[in-house]
Amino acid sequence: MALSAWSTLWFLAPSATGGKRAPYSPHPLPAARQYRTVFVSDVHLGTRGCKAELLADFLARNTCETLYLVGDIIDGWQLKYRWYWTDAQTRVVAEILRKVDEGTRVIYVPGNHDEFLREYCGRNIAGIEIVADAIHGTADGRRLLVLHGDQFDGVIGYAKWLAHVGDWAYTLALALNDRLHDIRRRFGLPYWSLSAYLKRKVKNAVEYVSRFEEVVAKAAAPKGVDGVLCGHIHQAEMRRIGTILYLNDGDWVESCTALVEDAGGHLEILHWASSTPASDPARVLAGAEGEAALIPA
Numbered sequence: 001m002a003l004s005a006w007s008t009l010w011f012l013a014p015s016a017t018g019g020k021r022a023p024y025s026p027h028p029l030p031a032a033r034q035y036r037t038v039f040v041s042d043v044h045l046g047t048r049g050c051k052a053e054l055l056a057d058f059l060a061r062n063t064c065e066t067l068y069l070v071g072d073i074i075d076g077w078q079l080k081y082r083w084y085w086t087d088a089q090t091r092v093v094a095e096i097l098r099k100v101d102e103g104t105r106v107i108y109v110p111g112n113h114d115e116f117l118r119e120y121c122g123r124n125i126a127g128i129e130i131v132a133d134a135i136h137g138t139a140d141g142r143r144l145l146v147l148h149g150d151q152f153d154g155v156i157g158y159a160k161w162l163a164h165v166g167d168w169a170y171t172l173a174l175a176l177n178d179r180l181h182d183i184r185r186r187f188g189l190p191y192w193s194l195s196a197y198l199k200r201k202v203k204n205a206v207e208y209v210s211r212f213e214e215v216v217a218k219a220a221a222p223k224g225v226d227g228v229l230c231g232h233i234h235q236a237e238m239r240r241i242g243t244i245l246y247l248n249d250g251d252w253v254e255s256c257t258a259l260v261e262d263a264g265g266h267l268e269i270l271h272w273a274s275s276t277p278a279s280d281p282a283r284v285l286a287g288a289e290g291e292a293a294l295i296p297a
């Protein structure tokens, strides 16, 4: 009993190598892969919640012919209130520009948090094409409408001012999450997500997600496309809704997901945080994967 209690507190004990904490054991990162297309959104650069290190690693370790940045990449709302920027966030920008230099076509579809970029739609900034929306042709001939998704907030009945309040509450929940995780980790307790817990408690959030997915699919159907790909609600998904394939690439504040297409047109949701080893410090930082945002952002 005493032994097991101590073993859970092993990290408090001075290591044999001179009083410092034992370093995390190195694990091999997942093998780099070549994709035809990578879609990422809801990175929220400029916020504390942004898992920039994981995203920079993901971008550095995977190549693609086309990279879609599906909105809320830079969080203009947060940066307006308070300037927050880290070296890892600079690395994300550097990795995107490196992709441009290496010949990847980079297409940026602004979202609501980076709506300041919408006035540049049709322009090319540093080799990145800024567009309001796009049609992506998959390798197997399907046509996907690519947009951020906030356009449908009004239809769902989510006012913009309310979204701002939601954004603030969501940021707070994520901050509490990280703090709580730090404390629990110190006591050797496993990861427990406050925001995931709250999400389960807040039934409205679950209803919002399914309603959002249906509204987006319904709007895409008359456009003569096979599917629609968006972000915005921080919940990765791939499912058929009526005749439309609904795709959501998730986010990089909680779940660290991307949507990827291989050379044959096969689409899948990639959980980058869970594809790294459990004891990887970067993963600990990212928290649990696959959980939804408490409040749509």
Ligand SMILES: [Mn+2]
Pocket: 071, 072, 111, 112, 113, 148, 150, 231, 232, 233, 297
């Ligand atoms: Mn958004």
